[in-house]
Every structure is written in structure tokens, then in C-alpha cells.
Amino acid sequence: MTEALLEIRGLTKHYGAVKALQGIDLSVHAGTVYGFIGPNGAGKTTAIRILAGLIRPNAGTVTLGGLDLATKRTEAAAGLRALVEVPAFYPGLSGRQNLTVFAKLARAARGEVERLLTAVGLNHAADRAVGGYSLGMRQRLGIAQALVGKPSLVVLDEPMNGLDPAAIHLVRELIQTERRERGVTFFLSSHLLHDVETLCDEVGIIHRGEIVAEGRITDLLSGSVSGYSLQTADNVAALGALQDALPAANARNAEGGEIHVDGDEATLPAVTRTLLQAGLPANTIRPLRDTLERYFIEKTEGVMG
Numbered sequence: 001m002t003e004a005l006l007e008i009r010g011l012t013k014h015y016g017a018v019k020a021l022q023g024i025d026l027s028v029h030a031g032t033v034y035g036f037i038g039p040n041g042a043g044k045t046t047a048i049r050i051l052a053g054l055i056r057p058n059a060g061t062v063t064l065g066g067l068d069l070a071t072k073r074t075e076a077a078a079g080l081r082a083l084v085e086v087p088a089f090y091p092g093l094s095g096r097q098n099l100t101v102f103a104k105l106a107r108a109a110r111g112e113v114e115r116l117l118t119a120v121g122l123n124h125a126a127d128r129a130v131g132g133y134s135l136g137m138r139q140r141l142g143i144a145q146a147l148v149g150k151p152s153l154v155v156l157d158e159p160m161n162g163l164d165p166a167a168i169h170l171v172r173e174l175i176q177t178e179r180r181e182r183g184v185t186f187f188l189s190s191h192l193l194h195d196v197e198t199l200c201d202e203v204g205i206i207h208r209g210e211i212v213a214e215g216r217i218t219d220l221l222s223g224s225v226s227g228y229s230l231q232t233a234d235n236v237a238a239l240g241a242l243q244d245a246l247p248a249a250n251a252r253n254a255e256g257g258e259i260h261v262d263g264d265e266a267t268l269p270a271v272t273r274t275l276l277q278a279g280l281p282a283n284t285i286r287p288l289r290d291t292l293e294r295y296f297i298e299k300t301e302g303v304m305g
């Protein structure tokens with residue numbers, strides 16, 4: 001794996017008696033989309049506010065491209081963009097004007113403003129004053145602003161918050177395109193675990209100020225077979241045979257004309273043996289894995305931070 005673009009080591013933040021971050025370590029690799037997830041109050045926004053330079057940690061280091069964010073902030077943060085809470089704009093200027101001001105400061109290529117306005121679906125409202133924008137419109141503009149000028153790392157705190165389904169779709173596509181075509185790395189927090197599962201390569205799960213799991217989603221979920229999906233020449237007879245022989249496997253009809261059974265890898269030999277004894281060998285059989293949501297709940301015990 002490539003060297004980490006963002007390295008967080010021993011990051012600690014206390015608010016009085018509240019230990020919001022208890023020495024967390026994280027590594028975000030260049031060109032990935034990293035999902036930072038955790039229950040309410042787990043410490044996500046605290047970590048993101050430190051990255052954005054809004055608050056200082058009590059201890060620990062953050063390096064970006066090998067440069068320390070505390071001691072070499074200007075240099076280290078040159079390619080860093082963070083969208084935290086409600087983005088600030090000039091209320092009297094239009095969306096297009098706001099983005100143009102920002103594009104000039106960021107020395108963005110010509111055409112960036114129009115490209116991003118289209119990507120977040122704001123063209124129709126681009127000439128209206130931002131003061132009259134709805135929350136979701138501001139959020140769309142904030143995401144566009146974070147991407148102006150080819151940043152290296154974009155940090156987004158709950159980017160889908162307040163967005164309608166069409167905008168969620170656009171933002172998902174935009175993140176994928178920016179990563180694929182311009183090599184932008186993303187670090188985002190979200191409670192939408194289905195989105196995280198489809199969008200992110202790596203995740204870090206934070207719980208009560210500590211990282212409880214980190215890695216590629218495929219690796220984290222690889223050991224977690226929760227059942228099998230199979231098809232035979234006669235599913236009705238196969239279902240009956242499985243229910244009789246293996247009542248604990250809870251064999252049932254599932255979508256797509258498949259049969260699902262519960263159980264881990266140890267269940268597989270009994271399932272195949274039962275089908276063979278019934279004269280109905282499986283035409284297809286594939287493992288069913290935990291979803292990120294199930295894994296997340298297991299790791300965080302389903303309780304608040």
C-alpha cells in the first residue's frame with residue numbers, strides 16, 4: 001500500500017472532564033475515500049475541527065504529506081480543504097460570484113466554476129444571492145467550494161447532511177469522479193453507512209474517543225460470513241431438505257429465486273452434504289457477508305459515545 005497522505009498519531013482532546021479524543025491513530029492513503037464513522041458524540045467532529053485548524057489538540061500530531069500541521073501549517077495545509085458545519089459565504093453575492101471569488105484565490109483553472117456548479121446541480125440558482133439559499137443549497141455550494149482548484153485532501157464533516165436524494169446522488173458521483181480523474185483524497189464523516197460502504201475504500205470507526213477498527217472495508221468484512229445464498233435445480237425440494245436436516249440454519253426463500261441459510265464457514269459442509277443427499281447439488285453457492293452497518297453495531301455495541 002502507498003504511504004499515508006494523512007497520518008494522525010496520539011491525537012488527544014479534552015473539554016474539561018470530557019475526553020473527546022483519547023489518543024487516536026489514523027492513516028489515510030493518497031487517492032482513497034476514507035470514511036470516518038462512529039456513534040453520536042464519539043469524537044468525529046472534534047477530530048475534523050482539529051484538522052481544519054479550528055481547535056488545538058491537547059496532545060498528538062497530524063502530518064499531511066509528511067509535514068506537521070501544527071508547526072508547518074501554511075505549507076502542510078496548502079492542499080487541504082475542510083467543510084465543517086455551515087460553510088461561510090458572502091450573502092450578497094450569487095453562488096456563481098462566491099465560487100468565482102474563491103476560484104481566483106485558489107488559482108483554479110478556467111471552467112472550474114461552471115463544472116462544479118453543474119456537478120452539484122446548482123446552475124439554475126447560480127445567479128441568486130446566497131443569502132436566500134436553503135440549507136441544502138448552501139451545502140451543495142460548500143462542497144463545490146471545497147473542490148475548487150484541485151486540492152489534495154478534502155475533509156467533509158457529514159457532507160450528505162441536509163441534502164435531498166438527488167443531491168446525495170450528485171455528491172456521491174462527484175466524489176468518485178474527483179478521486180478517479182483528479183486523484184483527490186477524501187476524508188469524510190457520515191452516519192449513512194450504506195453510502196460509506198459504496199463510496200469509501202477505507203474506514204476508521206471511532207467510539208468514545210478511541211479507534212476501535214480501521215482498514216479497508218473489504219478486509220474488515222472478509223472474515224464475517226453470516227450465511228450462504230444458493231440455487232439448485234429444484235429449490236422447493238432443496239428448501240424442505242435443508243429445513244428438515246438443519247433447522248438452526250433457518251433456510252428460507254430469498255430475492256432472485258435463491259435460498260438463504262444462516263451460519264459461518266463451519267455450516268458450509270453440512271449444507272452441501274444435505275443437498276447432495278437430497279440429490280440436489282447446488283448450481284451456485286456464495287457467501288453472505290456482514291454489512292458495514294452490522295459490523296459497525298458490533299464494534300460500537302449500538303450505544304452512544
Ligand code: ATP
Nearest residue numbers: 015018019020038039040041042043044045046047
Ligand atoms: P455526532 O455524530 O453527534 O456529530 P461526533 O462524533 O461528531 O458526534 P463530537 O462533536 O466530536 O462527536 O463530540 C465528542 C464529545 O465531545 C462529546 O461528548 C461532546 O459532548 C463533547 N464536546 C464536543 N465539543 C465540545 C465543546 N465545545 N465543549 C464541551 N464538550 C464538547
